[in-house]
Amino acid sequence: MAGLSFEKKRAPRTVGYPAAVPVRVYGPGNASVDGVPVAAAPGEEIQQAVLNRLQSLAISVGAPIHATIHDDLAGCVVPLEVSADGSSRVTGEPVRLTAPRTAGTAAAAPAAPGTPQAPAAPSGPPVTTDAGAEPRVDSRLGLPYDEPAPAQTPARGFDAVAEEVLGDGPLTETAEGAELLAEPMGRINEAVRAGRVDAAAELAERTLAEASAVFGPHHAEVLHVRELSAYIAYLGDDPVRACRLSLELARLRHQARDGEAAYGNLQSAATAWRAVRDPEEGLRLGRELIGLWTDLAAEPGPAADDSRPLEAARARMIRLADRAAGAARA
Numbered sequence: 280m281a282g283l284s285f286e287k288k289r290a291p292r293t294v295g296y297p298a299a300v301p302v303r304v305y306g307p308g309n310a311s312v313d314g315v316p317v318a319a320a321p322g323e324e325i326q327q328a329v330l331n332r333l334q335s336l337a338i339s340v341g342a343p344i345h346a347t348i349h350d351d352l353a354g355c356v357v358p359l360e361v362s363a364d365g366s367s368r369v370t371g372e373p374v375r376l377t378a379p380r381t382a383g384t385a386a387a388a389p390a391a392p393g394t395p396q397a398p399a400a401p402s403g404p405p406v407t408t409d410a411g412a413e414p415r416v417d418s419r420l421g422l423p424y425d426e427p428a429p430a431q432t433p434a435r436g437f438d439a440v441a442e443e444v445l446g447d448g449p450l451t452e453t454a455e456g457a458e459l460l461a462e463p464m465g466r467i468n469e470a471v472r473a474g475r476v477d478a479a480a481e482l483a484e485r486t487l488a489e490a491s492a493v494f495g496p497h498h499a500e501v502l503h504v505r506e507l508s509a510y511i512a513y514l515g516d517d518p519v520r521a522c523r524l525s526l527e528l529a530r531l532r533h534q535a536r537d538g539e540a541a542y543g544n545l546q547s548a549a550t551a552w553r554a555v556r557d558p559e560e561g562l563r564l565g566r567e568l569i570g571l572w573t574d575l576a577a578e579p580g581p582a583a584d585d586s587r588p589l590e591a592a593r594a595r596m597i598r599l600a601d602r603a604a605g606a607a608r609a
Contacts, residue, residue, distance in 0.1 A: 314437025436546030
């Protein structure tokens, strides 16, 4: 945490980060923050690794980071604020989520992350705690770790790609894609999980070229590989490429009238765009991002349901314009 004392002296400022950074805790050693995998170091608990990542974000933007913690282990969702000085506080009540426990629904319990499930039927064994007792709360993330794993709401953007990479679900979209791409997609995911981002990017490029030649540029499998390529570019500290790839995917999905998928790609583009530090490049990409986002928000769908990310993007454009003007004067 070098430089922490310096950050304590900095005056907070408004930043263009999302209203709440999505955090997923998958298990004792794996999590993701804003779609980027987080792994606990030897001897380190995953909660501390997540806090370290959120603190790094707070330091980078010079303001507290708000996060929404979806914890598979704890069975709850908790809103959290993390400051650059390392302090954290719960900003709302934890929301408990329960999954079916009846024999008839037991097969759903290996269900892929992001699959929503209904609460247990009255005939099923309920999830209970001692009457009147408060759940034990983890002092770092504010999460009770004595509850069963919950069902999860669908993830979008890089968070959804991270779940695919870290999970053990299907690697392809179609039967014909499975025959051609299951093996290379498995190798790509393995390289990402091992932290070999350069190797993963090279494998993804070769797989994309092969899939495009066989299926055509707009096939579901090709778009899927392009999503993975964008995510790998983001992990490889190439946010400009990640943003451009995600924007192109969002346009294609929008043209195909797939608003849900387009919005997921748009969120990926926004995540990458926030990491672009060159003001001129940020302004160019921001204009494309906001233009497409405005088009999606004008139609029924998830983009129209929440205007806050679009407002944050417009606010960041003002700051980027100020920085570009300052650089020009210098």
